[in-house]
Structures are given as structure tokens and as C-alpha cells.
Amino acid sequence: MRLTETDVLLVIDVQNDFLPGGALAVPDGDAVIAPINRLAARAPHVILTQDWHPPGHASFHGSHPGRAPFDTASLPYGEQVLWPEHCVQGTRGAELAAELRAERAELVIRKGCHPGIDSYSAFLEADRRTRTGLAGYLAERGLTRLFLAGLATDFCVLWTALDARRAGFAVTVVEDAVRGIDLDGSLSRAWAEMERAGVGRVASSALV
Ligand SMILES: [Zn+2]
Numbered sequence: 001m002r003l004t005e006t007d008v009l010l011v012i013d014v015q016n017d018f019l020p021g022g023a024l025a026v027p028d029g030d031a032v033i034a035p036i037n038r039l040a041a042r043a044p045h046v047i048l049t050q051d052w053h054p055p056g057h058a059s060f061h062g063s064h065p066g067r068a069p070f071d072t073a074s075l076p077y078g079e080q081v082l083w084p085e086h087c088v089q090g091t092r093g094a095e096l097a098a099e100l101r102a103e104r105a106e107l108v109i110r111k112g113c114h115p116g117i118d119s120y121s122a123f124l125e126a127d128r129r130t131r132t133g134l135a136g137y138l139a140e141r142g143l144t145r146l147f148l149a150g151l152a153t154d155f156c157v158l159w160t161a162l163d164a165r166r167a168g169f170a171v172t173v174v175e176d177a178v179r180g181i182d183l184d185g186s187l188s189r190a191w192a193e194m195e196r197a198g199v200g201r202v203a204s205s206a207l208v
Pocket of ligand 1: 059112
């Protein structure tokens with residue numbers, strides 16, 4: 001598959017808290033960095049996302065007395081998985097991985113900034129109304145095809161891929177440049193959902 005000038009490498013949440021040793025570590029999460037760095041060196045455009053929560057965010061289990069990590073809670077916009085506290089604004093855990101070659105990134109989208117709303121998707125927050133502005137940015141620049149990489153396959157990559165399809169973008173997941181959390185089979189469900197939505201898969205070695 002040949003990269004063209006209207007293609008974007010969209011790198012989701014490669015931050016310390018999602019890597020081994022972090023507050024919400026994705027198994028084998030650091031394995032995404034090498035393929036991402038190889039692609040980021042030559043992708044026509046690179047955009048990054050950063051999960052970026054204020055202290056006491058509604059997605060943290062500690063914000064809901066008596067709840068444990070990975071419980072769910074009913075928030076005004078629907079069911080929310082409760083996570084360990086992670087990616088708090090300005091903390092080391094929220095920083096992009098030091099090994100990530102981020103210097104060619106043209107935009108960093110920060111998401112999950114509203115105290116009461118989570119955002120797995122880089123386009124639309126969990127209330128399904130609050131926009132991050134990414135779709136408008138891509139449209140203004142005439143960027144039409146997205147290659148997704150990063151963490152985690154079954155949450156932020158999945159929701160970003162589905163919203164990108166709904167917004168009319170072509171989407172391909174770089175399968176060796178993502179890793180999942182896999183809560184109760186969520187990883188295989190995520191791949192199936194993406195396939196149904198017309199999201200493609202490619203190995204990083206097949207992108208030239
Ligand atoms: Zn988060």
C-alpha cells in the first residue's frame with residue numbers, strides 16, 4: 001500500500017501511563033513504539049493524541065466512592081468504565097513516551113479534558129456531542145485517509161476508527177503498531193466491529 005500526500009499517521013495515546021509500569025498499562029504496549037517511529041519518519045503527515053484529564057476526572061474509579069477499577073458507573077451520557085487514575089494533566093504519566101519520535105507531528109489533539117466527560121475517540125467525546133475539532137482540521141487541510149496506531153486497540157483506537165469512518169474518512173489500522181487491553185473479550189469484538197465499519201488492516205511493513 002503506497003502512502004500519498006493526503007494520508008495521515010494518527011498516533012493514539014502513546015503516553016507513559018499506558019506503557020508497562022504506568023498507571024493503566026496496556027500489555028506489551030511499548031511494542032508499538034518501534035513500528036510507529038519507523039512510520040512517523042516518512043508518513044506524509046503525523047498527528048498525535050494525548051489523553052489529558054483534570055484531577056478528579058469522572059472516568060477515575062476514585063471519583064466514585066466504593067467503586068473499584070474496571071467497574072462501570074452510570075454517568076449522564078451513559079455507562080462508563082471506571083479506570084485507575086491516569087494521564088492527569090501535567091504529570092509524568094500523561095507525557096508522551098520519551099522514545100516516541102514525535103518531532104514531525106503537526107498537531108497534538110488532547111482529549112478527555114472536560115471533568116465530567118471521558119473521550120476514547122479523537123473526534124467525539126463520550127457524550128457523543130462534544131467535538132475535539134479533529135474532523136474540521138483534517139477537512140480544512142484536505143487530508144482524507146488515516147492510518148491508526150497506538151493504544152489501546154479496543155478502546156481509543158476503536159472509537160477513533162469508528163468515528164473517523166462516520167465522518168467520512170478512509171481508515172486503516174496498522175496492526176503491528178497497536179495493542180489492546182482486552183477486558184472480557186473486548187479485543188476480538190473491537191476487530192470485528194472495525195471490520196463491519198469498513199476499517200482496513202495493514203502491516204507496517206506493507207506501507208511504502
Ligand atoms: Zn483516559
